[in-house]
Amino acid sequence: MSTSLARFGRLLGRSPLLILLIVLVIVVQLMTGAQLTWPNLRGVLLDSAVTLTIAAPLAMLVIAGQIDLSVGSTLALGGVIAGQVANNGHGSTLVALLAAILAGALVGVVNGALSTYGRLSSFIVTLGTLTAVRGAAQLLSPTPSGNYGPGFGFLGVGLVAAVPVSVWISVLLVVVLAAFLAWTPTGRHVYAIGINPEAAYLSGIHVRRVPFGLFVACGAAAGLAGAFTAARLNSAPAGQLGLGFELTALTAVLLGGVALTGGKGSMGGVVVGVLFLGLLKNGLTLLHVTTFWQQVASGLALIVAVAISLLSQRVRPVRTVDPAPAIPEESGPADLSPAAHDTNPAHKSLAMSS
Amino acid sequence: MSTSLARFGRLLGRSPLLILLIVLVIVVQLMTGAQLTWPNLRGVLLDSAVTLTIAAPLAMLVIAGQIDLSVGSTLALGGVIAGQVANNGHGSTLVALLAAILAGALVGVVNGALSTYGRLSSFIVTLGTLTAVRGAAQLLSPTPSGNYGPGFGFLGVGLVAAVPVSVWISVLLVVVLAAFLAWTPTGRHVYAIGINPEAAYLSGIHVRRVPFGLFVACGAAAGLAGAFTAARLNSAPAGQLGLGFELTALTAVLLGGVALTGGKGSMGGVVVGVLFLGLLKNGLTLLHVTTFWQQVASGLALIVAVAISLLSQRVRPVRTVDPAPAIPEESGPADLSPAAHDTNPAHKSLAMSS
Amino acid sequence: MTVSVSKLTKRYGATLALDSVDLTFRSGEVHALLGHNGAGKSTLIGCLGGGTTPTAGSIEIDGVVTEGLTPGSAIKAGIAVIYQHLSVMDGLSVMDNIFLGQELHRGPLIDRSAQRLRASELLGRVKSSARPDDLVGDLSMGQRQLVEIAKALERDARLLILDEPTASLSARESEALGQLVLQLKTEGIAIVYVTHLLEEVMRLADQVSVLRNGRKVWSHTIEGIGKSDLVTAISGEQSGFGVPEPVSPDAPVVLGLSGIEVHDAPPVDLKVHAGEAVALYGLIGAGRTRLLETLFGARAGARGELRVDGQPIRIPRDPAEAIARGIGFVPSDRKTQGLFPDFSALENTVLAVQRHRGHGLWRSARWERELFTAVASGMRLNPSAPGLPARSFSGGNQQKLVIGRWVNPASSIRVLLLDDPTQGVDVGAREEIYRILRQEAHTRQIAILFATNEPEEVLALGHRCLIMAQGRILREIRCADSSPEQLLDIVHSAVPSAPAGVR
Amino acid sequence: SCSTITASAGAPSSSGPKTVKKILVDYPFTSLPIFGILKSQVETVAKEKNVAVEFTNDNNDLTQQVSNLTTYLNSDIDAVISFPMDASSLGGLAKQYMDAGKLWITYGGDMSQQSGSLQFSFRDSGEQLGKNAGEWAKQAIGGMGKAIILKDDATQMGQERTAGLVAGLHESAPGVQIVAQEQAVTPQDALTATNALLSQYPDVNIVLTAVGDAGQGAYQALIGSGRPADSSTTYVGGLDANKFALEQMKAGTFYRGIVTISPDDISNAMVDYPVSVGAGTAKPLFNVPVSLVTPDTKDALDALLRSFQ
């Protein structure tokens, strides 16, 4: 008991965002008495499930030093295809789900092939597919499919043990990915590639195949998220599904402590990031903050959130697995230079280090 | 004559995107006979002037290893304020212009202070102001101002020597910035900071003040661009001005050969990038490509464009100081590693290297 | 000028990098600063350069105590530092680098013609073959080093600090640098020279000071001092590098190259027997790195016959394939090619062998911990902290981590290739690294092929030494019958030297 | 243990009259100028009739619209007026609101389950404008000429409006040739697109836009191309009023046609209608008067101008 308490304490110590999240929830709850009601939370979780389903694999991609900006459009494509399959009589829910995942994976294959084997900047490549795939989705269904019937609908609103299926699935996904990152060699290679691709290459790591796989995973997950969304909406408007979602997902990932320069981050952080975004939006609504002020507030909240996480990082000693003297993260020259909290020259891209 | 021809040849050799651009224009012109008509070009130039006004300083910021995603919203703020000043009788055109620039600069100050002195990731900071500033603009004018007098309107449609003023101003801006980057000490420092901030710091360069200045410049330019847009539309809808413009500007910058990892790029390239985007969109319209196909096409075009630029980079051998066997980068160890075409370990962030 | 530090102290969390150090550096004097890895040399230099803020103590310049030194003010005060990790910028021209932060300008604009003139002047003075408009990225390490010095001179440095300047230089380049240092000394510049190479100390230094664990433990003028005294002062105990065990005459060939052609270079034949270590010793651009990288699959476009344990194998297409064939490689540039700075020491060591663990795709904390402990104790890693990020270790200990990646109980390599295995590693750590490599070769009967620029290293590690120049093996020497002097002679002798430029 | 989300407890909608004290207005296109106007007007009206109103912040994003409505599902509002970005996406929510004993009023659409609807057909509005342009063409340019349609393919609403525009124009002036249809929703897009197309068809007579704000861009493009503001052979018209457009029309320029709802009407309706639906005194359908405004309908024009000040 007390030990688990202690563990929780250490957890808080490591994730200031989590503290911020808890404070946020407490404040909103006290002021509105509404946030912690189950129906409200369930709504937040439904949204977060979709974000998480994409943010989790996206985080891995960013850790490996890559990025995928096309997730929003891929979500649309997945939704559109799932919807169409679900509408054709023969399409069982499972088939629809698989179709969506497959479609997403295909986008991932394109992004991955060009960005890894083709050595193009994944930022631009996926900026391209962001536009192209959206267009493709709209070509596929200029007018939205809809009214899918209970089977497919269950994906969106179905409950298992009072919790929506999509939530279960996304949680499962995160757990699997977290285990993968932390406890499989390939998982560690993801970090290694992000930290120092050349050294990784010279250590016999597949510096192209691994990121390629992550692109495919990211696409597939986006497709799955599309199916969730379509099922929940009971409709798949190609022009609107997941519009601008790349920024939401990326924000969650960065809030979660993943560095855009790669090599740094964890699934736990991403989960907190996703929940923070979801509960912040929800809180602002519950607090009846007016439309435009909501935008101002959420923008500022984002900045405050990273500021706090970073602040704490500056004072927090590096965790050492054993009782050896913990050396505080960086000081020395860098501590006056902007490269600050980051001695690795590879990680010099300030713009990108979160 | 022939020398200037030769120089042009060399130029083409260095900028494959320029070749692509020329091919594009020729094709569209042959198929439609319309692209090279002056009224059409003038329109394209008017649009490009706005993009360029923002892309040019943004490029400097990216070269210094930073980024500004808030330019679209800052543009809106600038437009709104310029419009309101222009509408209040007292507001002379000049005052309106200055007000817009000032407002933009203020946003730049916030972005810059947090990203340089505050040492936060400019990606997240400006992701935050992207939202917050848009909200602020809408709060300032929930309903758009409009129908400005001829004075202010001149900014938008006025011609000097048959060329719109905004075009003149943006060209002037680019020339000044190009000279600054290439010919002033501080200009060189921008590159140095982008290449290796820690080393720059140890060389006594102001690794915070310089980027801070660039943020302010970028904000001010966005404000100016806002004034242009409001003047040209003869109204300033806060919710719509420059919506999503950050991606357009960034795309132009990256197309122009600026690396998101910093330290690399030139104004010339950015100009080509801006024109390419403008003429591509224009071409697709003239060709009557349908909405959704336009999206597919422009997405793919973007990818093709970078692919080509990169390709040409690869076959150029590394410069060697003396006639020793010049080994094309192809054969360096890096070649097989993803760090490829990029000898500087600092530039490892694959996601970010364009 | 005279710069002295008193009671200088720098603390990094639990580590006392500098522990109230008193030192004085005088003009016209080369002051060698020695000490094992992590002794605090670079930290001291960081303080003098203004980049690192001391925790306590003071710095006096010509008798004036200077507070809060910054890189800018240090430069103005005439202190120029050439840091351990070069701070020249690949993307910029030689000229831009030399004048970075101190540009010559007419009005607001840079005066390029003036700079070009001044630059070629300076480059001449440091005997560099580089030209003002060359891209630094295209220069060899040695040339970059010279550009750094030219940069320092431009800031008319009166105290010039060089932190392990020859670590990545070929013998020929180091020699030239030494000459330059002596010349600058005669010009009345005070010089602080950090190195791990006692050869250089004996050749260049007037004054020698030794740091150990952040404390100044020993300071002496060079007169009447011998290498052995230095070794004692640095490591605290008498010690030598030792020599390898003889190879049994009937040892089978483990690594066999016949007619391996790398690019334009002539074909190379060589054999390395079980338990044998062969040195590739040569001049800059001799082709050693290229050869090693080729054998490891990191460089495309080579032809020829390759055998491991008698089995003919194709030249590996990539490192993964090489590793699968039992070949391991320790690259020359630890920072960019070897280390994962943000990874823990443990992860840096186990990374390449994680997969070899028998059961399942999952990692095992216990297995990895045991492996790490074995490596750490075997190499006397200091600190032996599995969770400490690699970036927080000193150069020598970082190198141990990189070597440990191949030399560990779980590794199944048959051939170990090393490029400059002890670059920037102190005598103590070196001795350990040599010992561990010799032991590895002997007990596991693997083949070691290594490139080096240091005679001592050739003899401490190698059974045979192959002299290379321009991709060609000129001659073979049995180490047992050789001496550092002989090897140095070879470098100085009229072997056609490759152009110093290209890299 | 499997089930599906059903509304949290609450009286079924059928259960008798219900006094509406608090209304949620869910107007998703928060970046449109019209939003700001509706917001301020509805707030004034509501104050007069002391009813509380709230507005969602959907940010032109369907996903946010859904999650906002989900959040409010458990709030103390009595009625919601929702303008579905995609009608079928909100079907489930409408049901949940009603099961929760709240009134669901669909704005600009119809749903299988709803307490009522503020109706106006997007297609009809489009057709009205198309027809008017056609009529104008017949007498101003002899029923012959060239037209550009600035459409909106991205939303269902836009597609219906576009279809209406085209149909109306064809029907009333078959001689007018539609030379191009281009996607353009914001003034900037419209300006860029029109400008390009003008270089191909300098003699274009008619530009019709599926979204009013686009009309503004088209107008500016024509002016920019040297078209005199009072050109008698030019017709620009758009759906949805917009301060700029109204002022041009008032000034007697070639901005000749607007089909729109009057913000005054809609603002009043947004408060009155839910109340009367609650009281059980209202028809299930309230047809929002969508009116054609031209220089000739002076009073309507002035009224609109006032409400857009």
Ligand SMILES: Nc1ncnc2c1ncn2[C@@H]1O[C@H](COP(=O)(O)OP(=O)(O)OP(=O)(O)O)[C@@H](O)[C@H]1O
């Ligand atoms: N930025 C830093 N953060 C934490 N500890 C540091 C930092 N820099 C140096 N140290 C520690 O301070 C001690 C001295 O390091 P320093 O680099 O000065 O040694 P050195 O004598 O230069 O070693 P080498 O010969 O390997 O370069 C080492 O224990 C090192 O781990």
Ligand SMILES: Nc1ncnc2c1ncn2[C@@H]1O[C@H](COP(=O)(O)OP(=O)(O)OP(=O)(O)O)[C@@H](O)[C@H]1O
């Ligand atoms: N990336 C490259 N581009 C051009 N020339 C190169 C490159 N790498 C090596 N070279 C040239 O190939 C030859 C072999 O270089 P290599 O580095 O293998 O020699 P080396 O013996 O390792 O010299 P060093 O002492 O620098 O390690 C030299 O002429 C070198 O200049």
Ligand SMILES: O[C@@H]1[C@H](O)[C@H](O)CO[C@H]1O
């Ligand atoms: O006025 C509103 C809005 O402009 C919306 O864009 C379409 O419906 C109209 O009634």
Ligand SMILES: [Mg+2]
């Ligand atoms: Mg050191």
Ligand SMILES: [Mg+2]
């Ligand atoms: Mg070498």
